[in-house]
Amino acid sequence: MNTTTAQGTRANSATRVAFQGERGAFSEEAALRLLGEGIALVPRPTFESLFAAVGEGAADFALAPVENTLAGSVQRSYDLLLEGALHIVAEVIIPVRHCLVGCRGSSLDSIRTVESHPVALAQCERFFAAHARLRRVTADDTAGSVAEIVRRADPTRAAIAGRRAAEFYGGVILREGVEDDRENYTRFVLLAPVPEVREGADKLSLVMTLPDGLGALCAALAPFARRRVDLLKIESRPVKAEPWSYHIFLDLRASLLEADTAEALAELRERAASVRVLGCYPSARANEAEGLARLKD
């Protein structure tokens, strides 16, 4: 952690950043990594309340997880991006390392149950296979599980969560790196009420619908492909009022500061039924000193 900002985003003690989860969550770590320790953290219990936080005046920005390299897209975030009017102004990627956390006085021998978010438990299959006597208990989130086991002070109960949660609540780390796969990263986007294209912006996110279901996808991608603009990710979500129709989300290696991108977008608008630019921002790779992000292009 440091107090400088990772993305050039202005952050000071007045900057309030909403995240989903309890204090100590991976989302909190992502907010601090992106914006520095000086920010005011605004924990929100649900994704709905996270996305509503800026509009309600409770926060200046919202930081939402959009993708994990093992679990895939966070579908709820995509739907709420679509339903709301927030703009992506930055992104950040953090590694997810799971720790087995007990209360003071606990040990690997004393514990009998391990609680956490079901995705976190599922990412530690090998650990559970090697310790077959441990019973898994699902909980709402990782950091909240640590808060609970520390509060209960029962040496038979442990949680799986990040190091930050263990330190925040005063839990004891019994084992670090219990995840099966080290290639475990989560990508978050920073959402603001007004669009802003910062210097260094090299990634463009948009969402579109196509006139005839998905038949026109190839035509819609062509304006970018012809200009050698790389497509980094494609995601589809249902159009709720129209079964078997889809909103198509694209992440492209492109900047709105370049004329080529504006031309490709103009062509796309002629071919698509609707196009909405979600944001143009510096990709996490460009600022990732730790070399954690290995975006392919």
Place this chain on the structure above:
Amino acid sequence: MNTTTAQGTRANSATRVAFQGERGAFSEEAALRLLGEGIALVPRPTFESLFAAVGEGAADFALAPVENTLAGSVQRSYDLLLEGALHIVAEVIIPVRHCLVGCRGSSLDSIRTVESHPVALAQCERFFAAHARLRRVTADDTAGSVAEIVRRADPTRAAIAGRRAAEFYGGVILREGVEDDRENYTRFVLLAPVPEVREGADKLSLVMTLPDGLGALCAALAPFARRRVDLLKIESRPVKAEPWSYHIFLDLRASLLEADTAEALAELRERAASVRVLGCYPSARANEAEGLARLKD
């Protein structure tokens, strides 16, 4: 329900079909709609055990949900399709209608809590807004919730589930159609240990990876677009060992019984890093007498 088969799939009393969930689940309804009442139903508690059922000899087919028109793709099914070696041989679409189900002696006035799968609860927001005194309780599945409230016989507890679950466990339907959105359908695929392209097959499902991340997607789609083959759905799932790389799943309006499709596939194989055909089968639309499916193309 009827005893004829909806998809021409041979079904008799020896045909064992695995589904995920408890007896009375929406998946069970889908199995019966597709294969008729004569089949032997094999309920499996988890998606993992569902996909393993055929290989273990516990079932002849597995029926897996892949998509809901409100909730979107069932990510776990896509991952397990990829990890396993099963083949899609048919599909079926069922409408999802939620009922409020109580035990005998209960009424809309007597209930205080309503339990169900979180997705089902989330699909009934308007009902809960109109009955603000009702507390929502999340459970593992819809049918299991009904089993539990009938067993407890507590008139303050109700569940949300389909009519079939209410009837199976002897619950009382207190209100039918409590979902917010009637355009609520779930699509399932029937999985078999060997591929089979039946007469009338008009839908092709495949999964591919591309050489340079997603940059080559437009080129990969072109062989189909040029032949006016409609793309019905695209879904991406992470390649677990390679962060920011994706498996791309395509559903196309195409038949392996036609030469055009074989040519397009051959071209695709030259452009993609890997291509695996998941199955070629009659689309649910073609056999949907009830007009429930409104597939766009």
